[in-house]
Amino acid sequence: MQKLIQSLLRASGLLCLVTSTAFAAQVLGPNSDESDLVPTGKGWGERAYPAPPRVNENANAAGHAKPSSNGISYHGGPLMLGTTNAYYIWYGNWSGNSATTILTDLASNIGGSPYFNINTTYYDGSTTQVSNSVHYAGSTTDNYSQTAALSDAGVQAVVSSAITSGKLPEDTHGVYFVLTSADVNETSGFCTQYCGWHTHGTISGSDIKYAFIGNPDRCPSACEAQTTGPNGNAGADGMASIIAHELEEAVTDPDLNAWYDRRGQENADKCAWTFGTTYTANGAQANMKLGTRDYLIQRNWVNASGGYCSKSYP
Amino acid sequence: MRLTRAFRLLAGLLTLPALFAVSLPSLAADEQPTGGRVPTVTRLVKLFLEKEASLGAAVRNADATALGSLLTDDFELRTGARAASPIPRADWMREVLRTRDPGGDISRMAVHDFGAIAIASFTQGAAGGPVFVVDVWRGQGTDWKLAVRYASPVGSPAFAIPGGSASEPEIPKKY
Numbered sequence: 274m275q276k277l278i279q280s281l282l283r284a285s286g287l288l289c290l291v292t293s294t295a296f297a298a299q300v301l302g303p304n305s306d307e308s309d310l311v312p313t314g315k316g317w318g319e320r321a322y323p324a325p326p327r328v329n330e331n332a333n334a335a336g337h338a339k340p341s342s343n344g345i346s347y348h349g350g351p352l353m354l355g356t357t358n359a360y361y362i363w364y365g366n367w368s369g370n371s372a373t374t375i376l377t378d379l380a381s382n383i384g385g386s387p388y389f390n391i392n393t394t395y396y397d398g399s400t401t402q403v404s405n406s407v408h409y410a411g412s413t414t415d416n417y418s419q420t421a422a423l424s425d426a427g428v429q430a431v432v433s434s435a436i437t438s439g440k441l442p443e444d445t446h447g448v449y450f451v452l453t454s455a456d457v458n459e460t461s462g463f464c465t466q467y468c469g470w471h472t473h474g475t476i477s478g479s480d481i482k483y484a485f486i487g488n489p490d491r492c493p494s495a496c497e498a499q500t501t502g503p504n505g506n507a508g509a510d511g512m513a514s515i516i517a518h519e520l521e522e523a524v525t526d527p528d529l530n531a532w533y534d535r536r537g538q539e540n541a542d543k544c545a546w547t548f549g550t551t552y553t554a555n556g557a558q559a560n561m562k563l564g565t566r567d568y569l570i571q572r573n574w575v576n577a578s579g580g581y582c583s584k585s586y587p
Numbered sequence: 588m589r590l591t592r593a594f595r596l597l598a599g600l601l602t603l604p605a606l607f608a609v610s611l612p613s614l615a616a617d618e619q620p621t622g623g624r625v626p627t628v629t630r631l632v633k634l635f636l637e638k639e640a641s642l643g644a645a646v647r648n649a650d651a652t653a654l655g656s657l658l659t660d661d662f663e664l665r666t667g668a669r670a671a672s673p674i675p676r677a678d679w680m681r682e683v684l685r686t687r688d689p690g691g692d693i694s695r696m697a698v699h700d701f702g703a704i705a706i707a708s709f710t711q712g713a714a715g716g717p718v719f720v721v722d723v724w725r726g727q728g729t730d731w732k733l734a735v736r737y738a739s740p741v742g743s744p745a746f747a748i749p750g751g752s753a754s755e756p757e758i759p760k761k762y
Contacts, residue, residue, distance in 0.1 A: 425758045461757060465697040468629055472760035494700050495629035522761060529761055539761055546630055 343394075344580030345540060350530030352397045353482065355404055356384070357524055358447040361412035362435050365421065365454030372509035375566065376452065379513050380409035382564030383520070387585035394576035394586060395525040395532050395540070403524055410447060413440040423451075423459045423485075432483045433476045443476070448523045449483040450516060455490035455508060464492035469515040471523045482527045484519040486512055498546065503554035503567040510557070510569060517570045518545065532576070544572040544582035560584055628762070631698040635707040635724065638731060639696075643689035651684055659725055659734045667739030690718065705731065710741055717741040 359380040367373055383389050384407030392403045413435050419427035432449045435441045441449065448471070453459070464487065471484040489496035489511035502510025518541040525532045526539045533539045549572050551558040559567035561584055572582040628636070638657070645654035658680075663673040674682075683689065691712020699706045703726045711718050721737040 425760065426756060429758065462697060464629065465699055466629065466632065466695075467762035470760040470762045472758060474758070492629075492700065495631045495698070498630065526761065529759060533761075537761075542762070545628065546633055 342579065343576045344543065345532055345534045345538075345574060345576055347396075347398070347532055348530050349398060350526070350528045352395060352401075352403055352531055353446065353448070353524040353527050354397065354401055355446065356406040356408050357404075357520070358408050358410035358444055359520065360410050360435075360441050360444070360447050360449045362415055362431055362441070362449060362451045363412060363454075364415045364423075364431055364451050365417060365457045367414070367452075367454055370454070370509070371504070371506050372452075372512065375504045375506055375509040376512060376516065377409060377412070378564050378566050379516060379568065380407065382566075383407050383517065386561070386563055388517075388561055388563070388570065388573070389521070391573045391575050391583060391586040392521050392524055392540075397531070407520070410444070411441060415451075417457075421457045423453065423457060425459075425461050428459065428485045429474050429476075429483070432474075432481065436476055436481070443479055443481070445479050445481065447482065448520060449481065450486050450519070451483065452486045452512065452516075453488050455488040457488070458491065459485055459487055463487040464495050468496035468511075469519050471519040471527075473528050480528070482523050484516075484523060486515050486519065488512065489515075498548065498569060499558055501557040503557045503559040503569060505555060513568045514570045517541075517573075521573055540574040540576070541571065543574040543580075547572050547582055549582070549584045628696070629698065631700055631705065632696050632707075635698050635705065635722075635731075636693065636696060638724070638733075639693055639707070639709075639722070642733070646683045646689035647687055649684050649687050651680065654680060654684065657733055659727075659732045662733055662735070664736045664738065666737075688714075702726075715740070 361376070361380065363373065385405055389407060390405045393405050394402075396402045415431050415435065418434060419430055423431075428451050431451050435449065436443050458464075463485075467487075468489065469484060469486045471482065473480055473482045475481070487496065488508050490508035493500055493507065493511075496515070497507055497511040498514070499507070499510075501507055504510050522539040522541050534543065548558070548560050548569060551560045551569065552567075553559070554567035557569070559569050561568055561570055563570075570584070572584050575581050575583050575586050577586075642654070642657055644650075645657065658676060660676070662676040662679070664679045665673045693709050693711050696707060696709040698708075705724045705726070707722045707724060709720055709722075711720050717740070718738050719741050722733055723735040723737075724731040725734040
């Protein structure tokens with residue numbers, strides 16, 4: 274009887290450990306300590322993975338990320354410093370679509386802009402700041418190698434193929450954008466949960482940063498701010514804002530362990546679907562000029578002066 | 588003597604889970620969020636998160652007028668335990684306004700847009716465990732009203748739903 278109870282006791286202890294781990298994987302809700310939160314009306318952060326090892330020299334004695342007074346915190350991971358190279362992989366059928374010039378012009382002109390300068394307010398553990406420098410480094414095409422129903426793994430395979438085949442260089446200072454035509458879906462939640470995403474993976478032994486950018490023509494109500502665009506192409510104009518969003522998050526949180534707030538929101542997340550003051554261009558709304566083109570690009574979070582959404586910095 | 592020792596061991600067995608249950612909320616509160624999967628939500632997810640927040644606020648404030656303005660006249664709740672016996676609008680309102688409990692945090696929202704109908708699904712914390720909620724919103728002019736809510740416990744991933752086995756691995760990413 275006593276041995277049976279002891280066995281049950283040990284099993285109960287194990288069960289409690291498993292339960293506590295599972296609980297730690299649940300949603301992080303708001304609590305009384307929300308000094309670095311800004312209400313956006315968005316969803317809550319979620320801890321889906323175990324906490325990464327704490328390497329932040331700025332961490333407090335308890336080993337947690339040092340809370341910032343600007344509404345976003347640094348968690349010790351690397352940033353993309355110096356010039357970021359942008360690569361495009363045109364996935365699907367882009368024949369005759371003006372998006373190929375509209376979005377190439379975006380990548381060619383976003384670096385050095387007052388808008389991208391917002392990212393210079395972010396820095397790593399050595400206090401080295403992000404540079405206001407983006408270089409459009411080239412593109413390639415992919416004719417549905419992973420079918421018209423892309424999975425998350427399929428997106429990585431597209432990037433991997435472009436690199437291992439030599440169509441694009443292997444570049445740890447690059448962000449590879451998989452831009453999909455309107456007949457391509459991403460099955461993990463494009464149009465229902467997200468409009469794009471970014472992550473990183475090991476490709477040919479290197480830590481490669483890449484992003485999926487869906488085509489809003491597939492779901493205008495979900496992924497377009499307006500049904501027209503300042504460049505005459507609603508889908509491309511919608512993708513421009515999504516590209517900007519994923520680019521600045523890839524630069525400030527490339528390995529998903531650098532800059533984000535206590536709900537897990539990265540810089541662009543905190544300002545998603547906000548555009549500030551706009552003007553009319555070609556019968557559509559725009560809010561900034563990059564190069565010779567007008568675009569409607571969401572604002573980004575400035576990591577200074579208490580934190581705020583803006584179209585430019587300073 | 589043996590009975591007393593056995594009783595002590597049994598008492599420990601019964602109290603250990605309770606001790607852990609009390610400590611869990613503070614464990615979660617002390618931990619900082621990791622690089623989890625946080626959506627840059629679609630425009631519709633943002634919209635319906637705000638609608639759900641309005642619902643929650645009306646319930647917390649016991650504001651029957653505000654709550655009623657968010658519901659269609661024929662709103663009903665259907666739960667897994669009462670699939671054939673919906674809870675009608677008046678009964679549901681009376682109960683949530685009495686408890687002033689709108690449920691816990693909302694996460695993992697997806698919104699399917701079918702024109703005049705939008706279907707928002709999400710998980711929500713609750714006293715008895717997380718709940719999977721499917722809200723059917725009906726467009727009325729420029730506004731949306733909640734027409735039907737389906738809700739059931741989240742349950743275990745091991746629970747066999749026909750065709751429900753995930754075949755593609757999800758990779759860590761941020762939206």
